[in-house]
Amino acid sequence: MTPILEVNDLTVTMKRPFRTLTALDRVTLTIGKGEVLGLVGESGAGKSLTGAAIVNLLVPPLRQTGGSIALAGRRIDTLSRDDMRKVRGREIGFIFQDPSTSLNPVLSIGHQLIETMMTHLPIGRDEARRRAIAWIDRIGIPEAERRLDQYPHEFSGGMRQRIVIALALCAEPSLVIADEPTTALDVSVQARVLQLLKDLHGETGVAMLLITHDLGVIAKMADRVAVLYTGRVVEIGPTSAILNSPHHHYTHGLMKATPTPNMQTQRLDAIPGSMPNLAAIPSGCSFHPRCPRSDATCRDHLPRLSGVESGFACWHPLSAGGTS
């Protein structure tokens, strides 16, 4: 499988007055053509940062200081500002988390769709307008032609997120980064938006980096999963393998902390403690203070990921069945 996206040893740091903090530490992951890679982890693990770094939209003082990012074999992290701008939207779409803030409130949704298509595709205004109407119809909003000239505040939250999805996909990118696409929505509309995303993925064959903390979303959507902890990939592999028999204790902890439909009376087990902040990342395996199985090795030595396609970074991995 030829990867559409190859991220190699991506390192993002933030300069502080007396020290440099590492937000992403040698993150390595690949996404194949048409594949959906889920990216999970607690808040602050660096999930959104990974997405922003890929399209070079890091907010200073955050900066990429190492590694490489290649799209379909071409490095994109070294492109000029204007060349990178042409990659955004055209080759990599981006779906933002909160549809109530990501659409420009004073421009009609038709305007925003048409300008995005006309920026990237060699089409005229009439053709762009025709396609915009087709997109609104496609994402399941009735009376597309009339609604084209309406403004974001005239749509419900779920509709707005579907418009955001259309905006991310309208210039026909080969990869889309979806940053918590359903987190800001009501539970009742989450399923529909997710289904739309799945349908569009099936129709267009677009590859997807799906950033979420919701393992239910991962189970439904992702082919493979990467688990992020304190800016490091601690486990990566096929979704079913990761969800059914995780090797890393952190992944295992995440699973136990997630409710499933067939567990009515069981208590959820929270992972003890909380994720350290960037200024105080523990030595060795950064998960060791919270890990039930840690020892001196874990404290002193950083485990490396055992494989790029499928692997884990743990000195004492769990075998199948959840015991170490």
Add this chain to the structure above:
Amino acid sequence: MLRYFASRTFQAVIVLFIISLIGFALVANLGDPLAALLSPDATEAQRAELAASLNLNASFAERFLSFFGGLWRGDFGISYRTHEPVAHLIWDRLPATIELAFASLILTLVIGIPAGVHCGVHPKSMLSRAIMFSSIIGVTLPTFVAGILLILVFAVKLAWLPSFGRGGVVDLGFWKTGLLTASGWRALILPAITLSLFQVTFIIRMIRTQLLEVGQTEYIRFARARGLTESRVWYLHALKNTLLPVVTIIGLQLGNIIAFSVVTESVFAWPGVGLLFLQSIQSADIPVISIYLILIGAIFIIINLIVELTYPVIDPRVLRSR
């Protein structure tokens, strides 16, 4: 839409009514019109006749209603100082003030908007730093000091421009304009700069702050993530979102320019309503003072009304909340 317009207009009329009431309360309670208008040796019959013609014996409410009605007909009462109709005095002076105000407004917009946009888009460039630094001067320097400094340099030392008056004036019948003579234009330059100094710096700082704020929003990030060009992101997506407060402030500024031209007019002996107002205060000419206050109030209200009527064009969300 129609309801929005109607409710805004209705509110404007109510405020205008209240301002007129306050203005009239001044006239009705301060000073003695009979003493001011009649010569000291006037007979009792003359006093009674004037009191009757001014309707002084009627109740406060009745007199206010006739005063308020008079405002709409252009009957503003009689000046205690010159014994001329106030309407005539004001109309004689108003063109000078209006021309000065618009000259400095145009100066403010032409300099302030581009400079403000530049400072907001490139906050760290050398030019932006220079603009922000020099704008501190504009904010802190009082208008009259700036005016006197300009006179000192350009009128006294260099003798390039006149230091007072309005220059040659052409009477168009309904409007006395200084814009048709070279000396009129020359005389306009220094007062217009003086009056716009504070406004320019204010506009620059506000547009900059607004743009910096809008630049942080998610929809600007999303516009970038869609690969839109930087110029489109700034000049369309960002600027349109800053327009609402900017238009509001520019409207209020125009009102301020007209109202606060009092100081500038006195520094440059500019024959406008501001100068008339100062003269009227010195001689306790209550009718002129109150009409001036009502006029300024009316100008503010009308500008504000126009500004509010443009809101729905800029931001369609304005109509939703009503």
